[in-house]
Amino acid sequence: MLKLQDVHAFYGKSHVLHGVTFEVKPGEIVSLLGRNGSGRSTTVKTIMGLVEGQGQVHWRDKPILGQQAYEIAHQGIGYVPENRDIFPKLTVHQNLMLGEKRGQKKPRWSFDDMYGMFPRLKERQHTEAGVLSGGEQQMLTLCRTLMGDPDLIMIDEPTEGLAPKIVELVAEYLRELKRRGISVLLVEQKLTIALEVSERCLVMGHGQIVFEGTPDDLKANAYIRKEWLEV
Secondary structure: OEEEEEEEEEEOOEEEEEEEEEEEOOOOEEEEEOOOOOOHHHHHHHHOOOOOEEEEEEEOOEEOOOOOHHHHHHOOEEEEOOOOOOOOOOEHHHHHHHHOOOOOOOOOOOHHHHHHHOHHHHHOOOOEHHHOOHHHHHHHHHHHHHOOOOOEEEEEOOOOOOOHHHHHHHHHHHHHHHHOOOEEEEEOOOHHHHHHHOOEEEEEEOOEEEEEEOHHHHHHOHHHHHHHHOO
16 A cells, blocks of 8 residues: 655755665554654655655555655545644634545545544534644544545654543544554554554664564564663
């Protein structure tokens, strides 16, 4: 579904990604793990057309590297950025409306689905998004992306800075995506969630993939965890 082959990326003269290769299959959740600065966020931004890259990125066997972010989004890839990017002066419901992608195909997700997953958003649907808590803003960003009905969703650090109760809501959101057959590329630091919801785990270090395997493989590999994940 999504395939990266020997992808390199740069910030100015700084060479950040060094030959990244992996794939995400239909209906699969893949976690991209690693310490801060390892290249995880740069990887998803390169896929999304937000960072200039070299190499090959294929979506449904078609090359997308070099396309604009909006062109990539229209092909069925959703992106939840780490900084959330909500529209603070619009209400919760208006933010969700902006996520809708209108077309001939009936979308898989409705406003009722969003409010059912996160009842707190339903309570605050007429509230300006800028006054929501950090956890509520994260819920809103996740839901707004889903309203675009993507077949693959890339989520960058969805649980960072959130209370444990909200973290569990995000984990349930990921489980619901899995139940509905949505592919997910999850950038995450919390091993517990990544190991629970993923079919496969990728570990990055110094802009490269240093490990690929199942959650059980990663649990059994103390060297990789100590060398590339533990602080």
